[in-house]
Amino acid sequence: MSTPKQYGPEHERYTAALSYVWILCLYPLLFRKDSAFIQFHAxxxxxLFVLEILSPIFVVFMPLVIIVCVIASIVGIRAALMGKYWTLPLVGSYIKKAKF
Known part of the structure; x- marks a missing residue:
């Protein structure tokens, strides 16, 4: 008899890390609503995804915005894989309060 598959902390860390990979952030946001950890990172x-999409509006700052987003994504992936909550500078406190 097999036991039902459960999502352990390791699986949650990988799914949370997926949240920082461009459009793939939508998967954890839409389909993993059962985990506060995953939703936080999603x-x-x-x-970050929206910021990258809107960056062409500010043509002069576009390269800088992209570089900042890539660095923030790398730091976010690292934090998610370590099982930690890491808040984005400047906007992180607003994101925590957002209802999606």
Whole structure:
């Protein structure tokens, strides 16, 4: 007799890390609503995704915005894989309060 598959902390860390990979942030946000840890990282991933999408509006700052987003994504992936909550500077406190 097999036991039902459960999502352990390790699986949650990998799914949370996926939140920081461009459009893939939508998967954890939409389909893993059962985990506060995953939702925390998914909301931050969506914020980075939106910032990257809107960066061409500010043509002069576009390269800088992209570099900052890539660095923030790398730091977010690392934090998620370590099982830690890491808040994005400047916007992280607003993202925590957001209801998606």
């Amino acid at each position: 909301k931050q991933g969506v914020a």
